Amino acid sequence: MKNINRRESPRIDIQLRCYVTSPALWMRSAMHTENISRSGILVAWRGESGAVPMPMVGQVVTVEIELPANHGFGQKCIHCQGTVTRTSSADGGYPRVALQVSYMDFRSFHDQIRAMEALQPMASCWMA
Secondary structure (H helix, E strand, O other), X not given: OOOOOOOOOOOEEOOXXXXXXXXXXXXXXXXXXXXXXXXXXXXXXXXXXXXXXXXXXXXXXEEEEEOOOEOOOEOEEXXXXXXXXXXXXXXXXXXXXXXXXXXXXXXXXXXXXXXXXXXXXXXXXXXX
């Protein structure tokens, strides 16, 4: 029997630091990608600062993926919004979360960090 590749775009196995946020999680956590394609991302769901709750299938999340610095352009990130399509728990490893990307944009990475840091005190006051 012949295998059929149903992928619309090629997948690249690459481990890059990414930051995942979601209104349902009420947190921002640093993680790493496992692979990326034009239409999806696989994230190793292990927070650098500790345990992170697993998202539900269908939940919308925002991911900012750090790109290696280019001295001509400065550090950029891929800003994505996607829907959780699958979660899997690995034996002895970290769980993985598959996202279907609905929006993707390239942005300056440092501008995004400053914007998030400016909003953090307001969010803390509102949630207290």
